[in-house]
Amino acid sequence: MKSKRVTLADVAAAAGVSRTTASLVLSDRGDELRISEAAQQRVRRVAAELAYRPNILSSALRRGSSRTIGFVSDTVATSQLAGDLIKGALEHAHRNGYMLFIGETEGAPDEERRLVQGMIDRQVDGLIIASMFTRVRAVPAGIDPRSVVLLNALPEDSAVGTVPSIVPDEYSAGRAAVEVLRAAGHSRIHLLGAGPGPDDVPVQTVAGSERLRGILDALAEDGLEPASARLCSVWLPEDGWAAARSLLETGVRGEAIITFNDRLAFGAYQAIQEAGLSIPGDFSIVSFDDHQLASWLRPRLTTFALPHYELGALALQVLLEDDAPDWGTVRRVPMPLRMRESVAGPGGAPTGAGRRSAASPSREAAVSP
Amino acid sequence: MKSKRVTLADVAAAAGVSRTTASLVLSDRGDELRISEAAQQRVRRVAAELAYRPNILSSALRRGSSRTIGFVSDTVATSQLAGDLIKGALEHAHRNGYMLFIGETEGAPDEERRLVQGMIDRQVDGLIIASMFTRVRAVPAGIDPRSVVLLNALPEDSAVGTVPSIVPDEYSAGRAAVEVLRAAGHSRIHLLGAGPGPDDVPVQTVAGSERLRGILDALAEDGLEPASARLCSVWLPEDGWAAARSLLETGVRGEAIITFNDRLAFGAYQAIQEAGLSIPGDFSIVSFDDHQLASWLRPRLTTFALPHYELGALALQVLLEDDAPDWGTVRRVPMPLRMRESVAGPGGAPTGAGRRSAASPSREAAVSP
DNA sequence: CTGTTAGCGCCTTCAA
DNA sequence: TTGAAGGCGCTAACAG
Numbered sequence: 001m002k003s004k005r006v007t008l009a010d011v012a013a014a015a016g017v018s019r020t021t022a023s024l025v026l027s028d029r030g031d032e033l034r035i036s037e038a039a040q041q042r043v044r045r046v047a048a049e050l051a052y053r054p055n056i057l058s059s060a061l062r063r064g065s066s067r068t069i070g071f072v073s074d075t076v077a078t079s080q081l082a083g084d085l086i087k088g089a090l091e092h093a094h095r096n097g098y099m100l101f102i103g104e105t106e107g108a109p110d111e112e113r114r115l116v117q118g119m120i121d122r123q124v125d126g127l128i129i130a131s132m133f134t135r136v137r138a139v140p141a142g143i144d145p146r147s148v149v150l151l152n153a154l155p156e157d158s159a160v161g162t163v164p165s166i167v168p169d170e171y172s173a174g175r176a177a178v179e180v181l182r183a184a185g186h187s188r189i190h191l192l193g194a195g196p197g198p199d200d201v202p203v204q205t206v207a208g209s210e211r212l213r214g215i216l217d218a219l220a221e222d223g224l225e226p227a228s229a230r231l232c233s234v235w236l237p238e239d240g241w242a243a244a245r246s247l248l249e250t251g252v253r254g255e256a257i258i259t260f261n262d263r264l265a266f267g268a269y270q271a272i273q274e275a276g277l278s279i280p281g282d283f284s285i286v287s288f289d290d291h292q293l294a295s296w297l298r299p300r301l302t303t304f305a306l307p308h309y310e311l312g313a314l315a316l317q318v319l320l321e322d323d324a325p326d327w328g329t330v331r332r333v334p335m336p337l338r339m340r341e342s343v344a345g346p347g348g349a350p351t352g353a354g355r356r357s358a359a360s361p362s363r364e365a366a367v368s369p
Numbered sequence: 370m371k372s373k374r375v376t377l378a379d380v381a382a383a384a385g386v387s388r389t390t391a392s393l394v395l396s397d398r399g400d401e402l403r404i405s406e407a408a409q410q411r412v413r414r415v416a417a418e419l420a421y422r423p424n425i426l427s428s429a430l431r432r433g434s435s436r437t438i439g440f441v442s443d444t445v446a447t448s449q450l451a452g453d454l455i456k457g458a459l460e461h462a463h464r465n466g467y468m469l470f471i472g473e474t475e476g477a478p479d480e481e482r483r484l485v486q487g488m489i490d491r492q493v494d495g496l497i498i499a500s501m502f503t504r505v506r507a508v509p510a511g512i513d514p515r516s517v518v519l520l521n522a523l524p525e526d527s528a529v530g531t532v533p534s535i536v537p538d539e540y541s542a543g544r545a546a547v548e549v550l551r552a553a554g555h556s557r558i559h560l561l562g563a564g565p566g567p568d569d570v571p572v573q574t575v576a577g578s579e580r581l582r583g584i585l586d587a588l589a590e591d592g593l594e595p596a597s598a599r600l601c602s603v604w605l606p607e608d609g610w611a612a613a614r615s616l617l618e619t620g621v622r623g624e625a626i627i628t629f630n631d632r633l634a635f636g637a638y639q640a641i642q643e644a645g646l647s648i649p650g651d652f653s654i655v656s657f658d659d660h661q662l663a664s665w666l667r668p669r670l671t672t673f674a675l676p677h678y679e680l681g682a683l684a685l686q687v688l689l690e691d692d693a694p695d696w697g698t699v700r701r702v703p704m705p706l707r708m709r710e711s712v713a714g715p716g717g718a719p720t721g722a723g724r725r726s727a728a729s730p731s732r733e734a735a736v737s738p
Numbered sequence: 739c740t741g742t743t744a745g746c747g748c749c750t751t752c753a754a
Numbered sequence: 755t756t757g758a759a760g761g762c763g764c765t766a767a768c769a770g
Contacts, residue, residue, distance in 0.1 A: 051511070053486065053489065053490050054490065055430075055490065055492065056490045056491045056492075057426045057429050057430050057435065057491060057492050058430050060426050061424075061426050061427050061430060066426065066491075068470075068491065083452060086471070087473065090471065090472065090473055091473075094472065094480075094483070094484065094487075097487075099470050099472070099487050099488065099491060100470065100471055100472075101437075101468050101469065101470060101471075102440075102455070102459065102469055102470075102471045103459065103463065103468070103469075104456065104459055104460075111463075114463070115463065117422065118463075118466075118468050119468065120422065121422050121423060121424065121425045122425045122426060122435075122437065122468060123424065123425075123426050142420070236665075237665040238665075241667075263665070266665060267665075270667050273642065274667075293662070296605075296606040296607075296632070296635060296636075298610075298639050298643075
């Protein structure tokens, strides 16, 4: 980028006006300040000819706004899971003429400090602090809380109300998961990943405990409890596989499973299919996340999507809102249901829900060996 | 970030020296220019006390370097596949005191122009133009080619030699895939995704054609040809599933498959396991990408990893190198073999390679039903 | 050894 | 309706 840049002064000189005039014209305030039409046209023409581009750095220096936002996350950008968080933020930013700095801390507090500082040193107008998994976290010290938003993260008690926070509505999704299975006719629902008690969740997982609360509340309203529950301290496919094996050994069939995320569900699929059983014939499964995997599984997995794109876009929107009537609120974004083919009635009976979104028949035929 | 910032002038005043002196001290050129030790200490102490931070924008304005790099991709940041491209670039940048702007074009040329311009307007010191899939692409017009590097992309003929390009060494991986299977004793190797002829590849996939060339060359050196090949125009699980079904219908067993990526392999696993057959007993499989999925499959998939992290880091390194002896070269980064359990000898015979990296025995036991 | 002066490119009074 | 002057915060020349 070393090539000599065209400056406003160059344009002004070439157009035979002062820098002021050129500046006013090019920032579209020419009419407002009644610059002659002739002068305006000349300035614009010359600017176009010289391919003039304003230097945002100097204007930032003068005006205090760099039209730049910082996005600091633990590991969102590069995770396989939450890339759409960034995508939502990016697109919203670009549409509004902002650029995004991205930083990843890997969870290291001093790296976070360095990155946040580096961005403040570059005069960012605002800062998004994002987390790959929803969790409670501190707001970085030493920055104006009015220009920060927590994304997929909740503020610590001390900061509640001072800083906006954007998270998925896990509780409602938990409730809805139960409703999907109840609507299909199930009353025996096995939990895979957390439960049975409301505190039986992996440490630090907000998603887990809120999903679980939603599930338990919805069951309780129908006078039910989980048919069984298996807590997994980690939620990877092999954990789901092991928990599903354990469930299969109890001999139950024709019932329903809620897995606490799609990777657990993947493991459960493997265990069920290795045992020669079928989904949804022997087990209906509902899950959470809408991991890319979910639509690759056979049958495709019914799951509640983490609304990453919307979360990211909303974070930017909140940051760019001038007026802030409800600044400091927690905003919960709905998790949409992706109704696919992993749910049927008890014993595999077809249901309205199950039929609603069928895969191509040829693929469907091969589902149960 | 509105709170009044401490400026260099504040520090200088508080330390009782001139701005110049303070500037020199704080940019570590105090000794070089023989500022008195006392003055240096005072300046440093005051700067620390006031929590002084230099305004990088103004120094960029003055010096011409913003210590900022732009990273423009089609859709790398948010893709599930290539996030490590960014991670490599990010970490290398941060280690060297650079920040990264990220932009995504979704392949739209005018969006690309806008993003590149937005970054140049912010005086980036360099620009990484990245692609999710390796492909040939134009270098954005109007920027100094000496501050651009193509990442996971090759320059068009007209730009060859003027701009560096960093890509995975797909050709060698193709060769190595054959070698892995040959070493296990296979001579009948089925291709799934491309082939049999060297031009039988999906459009625009550099990876596909180079992998295929490598495979065909390695086979030819042993006087072999692919036992069969199935071209898929898209490389998703369902395509792999369909191609594997077609292969299974031919009745072959105990042979080897090279799938052109891991998602195809996933589909092939589904088809093979639905048919009641086992991996690697009935089919050995080698693949490419090392998608996260590969280690979730049962048995875990042997595959050649796309070295995304290294690619990203190398892009930044090349950009930051002052001297550029071999500027404009194409650099090919090796794709490391992830040897797992999807390969055995013909007919499922164990091989040294297969045993080398065993999963936990309890999991292994359940692999073949 | 340290301070003064002069910009980097832009925007914003203020005066003409 | 336009221009001149000053300053955002920093650094590079050049004095002293």
